[in-house]
Amino acid sequence: MDIRFQFMKYRKIAGLISIFLFTISVLSLSFRGLSLGLDFSGGTLVEVTYETPVDLEIIRDTLKDNGFEDSQVINFGTNLDVLIKVADQNGNSSVGDSVYSLLTEKGFIGELKRVEFVGPQVGAELRDQGGLGMLVALFMILMYVAFRFQYKFALGAVTALGHDVVIILGLFSIFAWDFDLTVLAALLAVIGYSLNDTIVVSDRIRENFRLQREMEPQMMIDLSLNQTLGRTVVTSLTTLLVLFALFIFGGEMIKGFSLALILGVLVGTYSSIYVVANMLMSLILTQEDLAIPEPEGADFDELP
Amino acid sequence: MNKFSITQYLLILTVLVFGFIYALPNLFPTQPSIQVAYTDSGKSADQVLLNDLNKLLSTNQVEYEDISIRDNKIVIKFPNLEAQLASKTILQKALLDKVIVALNLEPTTPTWLKDIGGKPVKLGLDLSGGVHFLLEVDIETAQQGRLELLLDNYRKTFKEDRLKITSSSINDLKLNFKFNDRESYNKALSKYRLDSPGVNGLQYIITERPSSNTLSLEYSDVALREIRDYAVGQNLTTLRNRVNELGVSEPIVQRQGSNRIVVQLPGVQDPTAAKKIIGKTANLEFRLEANSRTSPLRKEEFNFKENDYSTAFLEKAVVVSGDRVTNASTGFDESGLSQVNITLDMQGGRAMQKATSGNIGRRLAVLFVEQKNKSELVINKNGNKVIEQTSYIEKNIISLATIQAVLGTSFRITGVGSPQEASELALLLRAGALAAPMKFVEERTVGPSLGKENIELGMRSIMIGLALVVIFMTFYYRIFGLAANISLLINLVLITGIMSLLGATLTLPGIAGIVLTVGMAVDANVLIFARIREELKEKDPQTAIKDGFSRAFITIFDANITTLIAALILYVIGTGPVKGFAITLSIGILTSMFTAIICTRAMVNLIYGNKNIKELKI
Numbered sequence: 001m002d003i004r005f006q007f008m009k010y011r012k013i014a015g016l017i018s019i020f021l022f023t024i025s026v027l028s029l030s031f032r033g034l035s036l037g038l039d040f041s042g043g044t045l046v047e048v049t050y051e052t053p054v055d056l057e058i059i060r061d062t063l064k065d066n067g068f069e070d071s072q073v074i075n076f077g078t079n080l081d082v083l084i085k086v087a088d089q090n091g092n093s094s095v096g097d098s099v100y101s102l103l104t105e106k107g108f109i110g111e112l113k114r115v116e117f118v119g120p121q122v123g124a125e126l127r128d129q130g131g132l133g134m135l136v137a138l139f140m141i142l143m144y145v146a147f148r149f150q151y152k153f154a155l156g157a158v159t160a161l162g163h164d165v166v167i168i169l170g171l172f173s174i175f176a177w178d179f180d181l182t183v184l185a186a187l188l189a190v191i192g193y194s195l196n197d198t199i200v201v202s203d204r205i206r207e208n209f210r211l212q213r214e215m216e217p218q219m220m221i222d223l224s225l226n227q228t229l230g231r232t233v234v235t236s237l238t239t240l241l242v243l244f245a246l247f248i249f250g251g252e253m254i255k256g257f258s259l260a261l262i263l264g265v266l267v268g269t270y271s272s273i274y275v276v277a278n279m280l281m282s283l284i285l286t287q288e289d290l291a292i293p294e295p296e297g298a299d300f301d302e303l304p
Numbered sequence: 305m306n307k308f309s310i311t312q313y314l315l316i317l318t319v320l321v322f323g324f325i326y327a328l329p330n331l332f333p334t335q336p337s338i339q340v341a342y343t344d345s346g347k348s349a350d351q352v353l354l355n356d357l358n359k360l361l362s363t364n365q366v367e368y369e370d371i372s373i374r375d376n377k378i379v380i381k382f383p384n385l386e387a388q389l390a391s392k393t394i395l396q397k398a399l400l401d402k403v404i405v406a407l408n409l410e411p412t413t414p415t416w417l418k419d420i421g422g423k424p425v426k427l428g429l430d431l432s433g434g435v436h437f438l439l440e441v442d443i444e445t446a447q448q449g450r451l452e453l454l455l456d457n458y459r460k461t462f463k464e465d466r467l468k469i470t471s472s473s474i475n476d477l478k479l480n481f482k483f484n485d486r487e488s489y490n491k492a493l494s495k496y497r498l499d500s501p502g503v504n505g506l507q508y509i510i511t512e513r514p515s516s517n518t519l520s521l522e523y524s525d526v527a528l529r530e531i532r533d534y535a536v537g538q539n540l541t542t543l544r545n546r547v548n549e550l551g552v553s554e555p556i557v558q559r560q561g562s563n564r565i566v567v568q569l570p571g572v573q574d575p576t577a578a579k580k581i582i583g584k585t586a587n588l589e590f591r592l593e594a595n596s597r598t599s600p601l602r603k604e605e606f607n608f609k610e611n612d613y614s615t616a617f618l619e620k621a622v623v624v625s626g627d628r629v630t631n632a633s634t635g636f637d638e639s640g641l642s643q644v645n646i647t648l649d650m651q652g653g654r655a656m657q658k659a660t661s662g663n664i665g666r667r668l669a670v671l672f673v674e675q676k677n678k679s680e681l682v683i684n685k686n687g688n689k690v691i692e693q694t695s696y697i698e699k700n701i702i703s704l705a706t707i708q709a710v711l712g713t714s715f716r717i718t719g720v721g722s723p724q725e726a727s728e729l730a731l732l733l734r735a736g737a738l739a740a741p742m743k744f745v746e747e748r749t750v751g752p753s754l755g756k757e758n759i760e761l762g763m764r765s766i767m768i769g770l771a772l773v774v775i776f777m778t779f780y781y782r783i784f785g786l787a788a789n790i791s792l793l794i795n796l797v798l799i800t801g802i803m804s805l806l807g808a809t810l811t812l813p814g815i816a817g818i819v820l821t822v823g824m825a826v827d828a829n830v831l832i833f834a835r836i837r838e839e840l841k842e843k844d845p846q847t848a849i850k851d852g853f854s855r856a857f858i859t860i861f862d863a864n865i866t867t868l869i870a871a872l873i874l875y876v877i878g879t880g881p882v883k884g885f886a887i888t889l890s891i892g893i894l895t896s897m898f899t900a901i902i903c904t905r906a907m908v909n910l911i912y913g914n915k916n917i918k919e920l921k922i
Binding site: 137227 | 430438440575576579743744745746747748749750751753754757758761762764765768769770772773776777780812813816817819820822823824826827830831834837838858859862863864865866867868869870871873874876877878879881882885886889
């Protein structure tokens with residue numbers, strides 16, 4: 001098979017772009033931080049629908065004058081939906097009711113769509129659990145890939161995942177998008193998806209290396225990337241198709257979720273080509289690394 | 305080449321039929337219904353109640369389709385929402401507090417489907433609308449209460465044994481006794497050691513300070529765990545009773561973690577009212593009225609609940625607290641006056657017997673303990689006005705009655721006023737018992753309209769996403785694409801069937817998980833097809849198909865296992881909606897492997913198997 005795209009020719013530039021994006025993300029995360037959603041920050045959220053558009057400025061002032069000084073008021077989806085977020089007040093769980101009845105009293109009569117209250121302790125716990133879950137996921141995947149492939153692939157895969165996760169987190173930090181539990185869920189799904197890609201590419205690299213062709217590693221990797229390119233593009237495309245359907249038609253409550261996934265698919269596709277292969281090149285993958293054919297490969301061949 | 309045996313086809317067909325049957329209940333619409341249960345949770349609905357209801361509905365000329373007994377409840381089905389609402393009012397007016405009437409939407413699953421366990425997918429609160437509460441049980445207060453009881457008991461025992469106590473106190477959840485001399489100190493120490501062994505290990509951690517003749521005692525981890533389990537368990541029971549009062553058709557009340565309780569009330573329209581009833585942080589205490597011999601240090605003054613101006617002095621020691629009450633009902637005494645009959649558990653009965661045996665003729669008070677919140681506008685350090693909420697405990701006497709005889713596990717309180725007041729007292733005694741106070745740590749309310757909107761939006765995204773993928777696949781892979789598309793549809797049916805069968809909850813992120821699965825499920829087929837295309841360059845079509853499938857299998861397997869790992873972790877760390885996402889994603893991964901590899905292969909085999917193909921269009 002001929003090599004149509006010489007991916008590895010640009011690996012240095014790609015590496016620089018990755019490092020640049022990664023650094024910016026880390027910087028933004030450490031200085032700006034994430035704008036944590038209710039699930040992690042704790043506090044109260046009230047969503048009200050009005051029949052006619054209301055002036056958010058007046059609502060803001062009303063809230064401020066009545067003891068809810070630390071509150072955000074925004075439109076949610078349409079200009080008839082108003083979302084009010086109030087920072088935690090010593091774990092007081094009735095802030096939502098108070099806000100809604102205050103607004104009703106001041107003449108803003110609308111339908112209460114949802115109230116969410118998360119206590120400060122629960123928020124902190126979810127933060128810890130979320131972070132821990134992410135690390136556990138990365139570690140377990142590292143172990144699995146090391147077991148099924150080889151440690152160089154595992155390092156490549158986990159670097160790619162870390163790269164994807166940090167850059168998406170960075171984007172959420174830079175643009176101050178709300179980071180809530182559904183976005184965390186999306187991020188874990190991205191780990192799964194991006195890995196999917198990585199494994200398909202790694203699998204082909206392994207296969208070609210084992211065929212022991214007289215070829216430079218760089219050529220070998222380029223060949224593998226070209227062979228899997230069709231599949232990578234088609235899968236990314238179908239996944240992006242449904243994700244855009246979700247982003248556009250799925251409603252305001254899962255916008256953040258679908259956004260994180262869309263970014264994840266884009267970054268994940270890029271990283272499975274450039275980050276993984278780049279790592280393998282840097283770690284100098286040799287044919288000896290993969291010399292012994294694994295017996296389970298033969299077993300699986302018979303199954304389907 | 306590329307033929308499955310009849311058995312293989314049959315096996316695949318069996319799985320498909322199975323999945324289809326269990327997905328079927330989701331196609332039937334729901335029907336408005338009413339569930340009627342006796343207020344007394346010990347009583348299950350019977351033929352008598354059924355006949356009563358039947359008569360009531362017939363006399364009021366309400367149209368209904370079916371009435372039957374199911375799981376201690378009577379279920380009445382209606383042709384429309386108007387009949388349902390009208391009947392609720394009629395039944396409530398006629399039967400008052402005797403029964404709880406709950407509105408529900410009953411699935412119209414046919415009986416044969418129900419008999420084999422078929423049921424529609426359970427909807428999460430974000431789709432059905434309703435309230436989710438997470439309550440935290442305050443274990444420290446429970447512990448403090450226990451310590452106070454312990455302090456009192458030891459003070460009595462030590463006094464009886466003539467030990468000389470200088471002082472006693474409770475500090476930082478530690479019980480401290482200081483003695484006059486070494487002899488008393490030693491005796492007390494051996495008493496502690498004698499008392500400490502429990503069923504699961506030592507109950508006390510004793511700190512000895514012989515130099516100052518001081519002993520302190522705190523609960524061991526074993527004892528703390530017991531206290532916690534007891535408090536959470538008791539609160540769980542109480543919450544279930546309270547939730548039953550609300551008349552919600554399918555509530556969930558569950559322990560979560562060590563000291564939290566989840567309450568989910570699907571379809572509740574008025575969350576504020578629900579919160580009020582659930583959050584009623586009431587408890588009861590039975591205490592003896594203080595008499596002339598009670599030391600001033602050992603008594604407290606309380607107001608009567610009904611009358612702010614009269615007060616009474618009660619002993620500080622609690623005889624029995626409300627969590628020991630197992631039942632309370634109203635009745636009439638010999639002279640036709642209302643009374644409340646109370647039943648205590650064994651431990652409560654013993655304590656009551658001990659306390660009353662020497663005290664006939666004295667009065668016993670029922671004290672109502674309520675945790676209340678006070679909101680105040682205060683000025684914070686930035687000079688802004690903020691609302692500050694402080695909680696405080698209010699205790700009021702709800703009954704003060706003379707002890708006529710030694711009391712045990714069951715006794716009665718007479719002179720409780722009107723029948724109305726008696727039944728209120730009984731209700732408070734029954735449902736008002738919390739072993740420890742609780743506070744709300746999380747609350748999520750979803751209005752019914754938002755739930756409906758979420759379902760519509762979710763379904764629309766699935767449909768649009770599906771359509772886009774199907775069009776793309778057909779265009780790109782032709783016949784193979786069609787096979788993949790059929791597999792995709794089968795996959796959706798299987799996900800629905802498995803979720804319905806397992807009773808897994810579908811949430812909004814869960815729908816997103818399905819959408820994502822639609823996108824990713826074709827990946828396996830894309831991998832296979834891409835591989836077949838490649839193999840075609842060197843091999844004949846039949847071999848290419850065979851090798852394409854088998855070569856791609858390992859890759860698909862590895863790729864899916866890792867996603868499954870991520871989904872499992874998500875399930876463990878996530879709450880409610882996110883758990884829903886993890887569930888659909890995991891199920892989707894497993895079913896998509898089956899459909900994409902096996903079903904697609906079966907179709908490809910059916911089309912191309914054993915045929916002489918010159919050119920394969922893929």
